Amino acid sequence: MKVRVSDIRRCFQGVVPSMVATADGRGVPNVVYVSQVYFVDDRHVALSCQFFSKTRRNLDENPVACAEVMDPITLQAYRLKLKFLRSERSGPLFDTMSLRIDAIASHTGMAGVFKLIAADVFEVLSADLVEGYLMDAPVDAPAGASLDGLRTEVRGLQWVSDRINRATSLESLLGGVLEALEEYFTFSHTSVLLHDEANHRLTTLASRGYGRSGIGAEVGIGEGLIGTVARERRLLRLSSLDADLRYGRAIRRAAADGSRMLQEEIPLPGLPDAQSVLAIPLTVGDRLIGVIAAEDRDPMRFNEWHEAYLEVLANQIALGIDRMIERCDEPADTSPAIDAPAPLPAKPAAPRSRRRLTYYKHDDAIFVDDEYLIRNIPARILWKVLGESTRTGRTEFSNREMRIDPSLGLPPVKDNFESRLILLRHRLQEKCPDLQIVSTGRGRFALRADAVIEMSER
Amino acid sequence: MSQSRNQRCLEPGLSVLVGTADAAGMPSCCRGIAISTADDLQTITVYVPVATSHETIQNVGVTRRVAVTVTHPRDNFATQFKGSAVEARLAREDEAPFVRARLDAFADVLDRIGVPRRVTRGVAHWPAFAVTLRVDQTFEQTPGPNAGRPIA
Numbered sequence: 001m002k003v004r005v006s007d008i009r010r011c012f013q014g015v016v017p018s019m020v021a022t023a024d025g026r027g028v029p030n031v032v033y034v035s036q037v038y039f040v041d042d043r044h045v046a047l048s049c050q051f052f053s054k055t056r057r058n059l060d061e062n063p064v065a066c067a068e069v070m071d072p073i074t075l076q077a078y079r080l081k082l083k084f085l086r087s088e089r090s091g092p093l094f095d096t097m098s099l100r101i102d103a104i105a106s107h108t109g110m111a112g113v114f115k116l117i118a119a120d121v122f123e124v125l126s127a128d129l130v131e132g133y134l135m136d137a138p139v140d141a142p143a144g145a146s147l148d149g150l151r152t153e154v155r156g157l158q159w160v161s162d163r164i165n166r167a168t169s170l171e172s173l174l175g176g177v178l179e180a181l182e183e184y185f186t187f188s189h190t191s192v193l194l195h196d197e198a199n200h201r202l203t204t205l206a207s208r209g210y211g212r213s214g215i216g217a218e219v220g221i222g223e224g225l226i227g228t229v230a231r232e233r234r235l236l237r238l239s240s241l242d243a244d245l246r247y248g249r250a251i252r253r254a255a256a257d258g259s260r261m262l263q264e265e266i267p268l269p270g271l272p273d274a275q276s277v278l279a280i281p282l283t284v285g286d287r288l289i290g291v292i293a294a295e296d297r298d299p300m301r302f303n304e305w306h307e308a309y310l311e312v313l314a315n316q317i318a319l320g321i322d323r324m325i326e327r328c329d330e331p332a333d334t335s336p337a338i339d340a341p342a343p344l345p346a347k348p349a350a351p352r353s354r355r356r357l358t359y360y361k362h363d364d365a366i367f368v369d370d371e372y373l374i375r376n377i378p379a380r381i382l383w384k385v386l387g388e389s390t391r392t393g394r395t396e397f398s399n400r401e402m403r404i405d406p407s408l409g410l411p412p413v414k415d416n417f418e419s420r421l422i423l424l425r426h427r428l429q430e431k432c433p434d435l436q437i438v439s440t441g442r443g444r445f446a447l448r449a450d451a452v453i454e455m456s457e458r
Numbered sequence: 459m460s461q462s463r464n465q466r467c468l469e470p471g472l473s474v475l476v477g478t479a480d481a482a483g484m485p486s487c488c489r490g491i492a493i494s495t496a497d498d499l500q501t502i503t504v505y506v507p508v509a510t511s512h513e514t515i516q517n518v519g520v521t522r523r524v525a526v527t528v529t530h531p532r533d534n535f536a537t538q539f540k541g542s543a544v545e546a547r548l549a550r551e552d553e554a555p556f557v558r559a560r561l562d563a564f565a566d567v568l569d570r571i572g573v574p575r576r577v578t579r580g581v582a583h584w585p586a587f588a589v590t591l592r593v594d595q596t597f598e599q600t601p602g603p604n605a606g607r608p609i610a
Contacts, residue, residue, distance in 0.1 A: 016573075021477035021487035021525070028540065029525040031477025031487050032599060054597075054606040066477075066485045075577050077510070081484070130488075132509025134580050 001129045012039040013239040015072035025061035049118040077130040082122035103228040156184025164320035174206035187294040194290040215426040229279040275299035282318035353451045378424040399443045470563030477525040478517035486513040492560035503590040509582040536599035541591040549586040
């Protein structure tokens with residue numbers, strides 16, 4: 001039975017590996033797995049060329065192929081007869097296919113070794129359902145968004161816009177966005193990482209649905225899945241993470257005897273058993289603001305509809321974050337912040353605990369009672385306010401006085417000061433809850449210590 | 459080929475792919491269910507479901523050329539055999555338990571990496587054709603820079 005290629009698009013998500021047969025000029029067949037057959041349009045598909053393989057050589061001699069692809073939900077197989085047209089080594093198709101491979105390569109420590117050489121484009125001569133492949137007829141499953149889903153998601157977009165507009169702090173904006181993604185899209189494992197131009201890294205500033213918040217976790221631009229999305233400024237949707245990683249690790253093992261040094265594998269952020277990932281760059285113009293990422297244990301969790309929809313949402317989120325960062329540059333006021341936490345309740349007189357904070361100059365990091373707390377600029381901010389408080393008894397500070405202190409090393413523009421305070425606040429809550437940084441109004445914050453602080457430098 | 463590699467190529471739980479080409483060089487492929495050997499991989503017999511292998515059997519009848527790739531789904535360890543068919547026949551009833559056991563083992567492996575057993579067991583596997591080929595060449599097929607290299 002003939003089928004339209006666009007009607008079997010689920011087969012092209014890479015969840016189930018596809019097989020491809022070619023034959024050389026003498027008619028000797030060759031049959032291999034390929035990680036993914038890419039849907040181009042109703043008459044074209046593409047295969048990734050990562051190594052100059054026998055498949056590739058056969059196509060030069062005899063430019064036809066047969067691919068068998070499989071629906072990941074029903075396991076129904078479809079057979080495509082293909083005619084090789086051309087190899088693309090740049091352009092939108094190449095970039096899309098390359099992003100996925102680069103991300104997996106980086107994640108498995110294979111960056112630069114395991115890469116896309118070309119996107120091989122084929123004309124689909126015929127596409128047929130493989131009759132009799134399944135003993136029972138497959139039960140079809142919905143492939144796209146339902147009208148109800150559409151309505152829910154439009155409401156979600158309105159809700160996110162509203163939350164962005166009403167947010168009084170970067171923290172409430174990020175929290176509101178992740179809450180909306182769970183409520184309206186049922187994305188229950190999400191995180192937002194913001195770009196720090198000072199050190200070319202992304203830092204996790206908000207997360208939802210994880211046992212540990214992961215706030216403060218960093219990834220370099222170009223490292224792993226999220227770092228690759230940030231570097232390329234392109235959305236990445238992976239539907240079969242486990243299979244892709246197995247494939248990447250197989251190549252890593254095969255390449256391990258080579259002379260190149262391979263990097264250590266970067267642990268997945270969040271779910272250790274994630275099967276699908278959607279990572280979206282947050283950009284304003286060409287400027288990278290950060291990355292928003294969602295994960296799920298269901299390999300088919302994210303589809304093209306989510307991709308298109310969340311790109312729109314990401315633009316709004318990026319603008320909202322950027323505006324919030326701009327607003328933090330405005331002069332401090334003296335009115336209490338709307339979302340400032342309530343003052344700490346007075347505690348009954350009791351022996352105060354002691355906390356030993358050590359600043360390691362060489363590592364630019366602070367440890368609390370020998371446990372890592374924070375490093376870089378947030379560490380310097382904390383050390384400055386602690387020192388000032390110890391010397392003068394001051395507990396109230398303004399963002400502005402921090403900004404003009406060259407010893408903190410803040411960038412002259414777009415310094416992300418508020419995001420650094422959020423990071424500091426969360427790390428203190430997790431590792432040293434009796435020392436707090438609280439917002440006391442726009443552009444102002446206070447140090448609250450409920451312990452005797454001992455400071456030392458090494 | 460080393461003894462350990464031979465063993466891995468014959469273990470239960472393998473994925474089996476079969477490639478052929480017609481007289482004009484147009485390739486075709488289908489999934490196999492099992493492979494076996496009686497002479498240490500000098501010849502192999504690959505079992506393909508009758509329901510899905512019409513074109514494969516037709517091509518074997520015309521050109522006799524067959525490629526068979528076996529892969530361990532968990533680590534992608536893969537080997538490709540190429541050779542000429544010496545026999546293509548309907549599998550005997552006494553071979554059915556072996557074919558069924560191999561499908562079950564494959565379902566168990568896929569289940570461990572997220573594909574439910576019931577789905578894999580729903581794939582047609584019997585009646586089957588048994589295609590025996592004389593192995594002329596063996597190739598490394600594990601993904602990576604060595605994929606496609608002949609194995610001595």
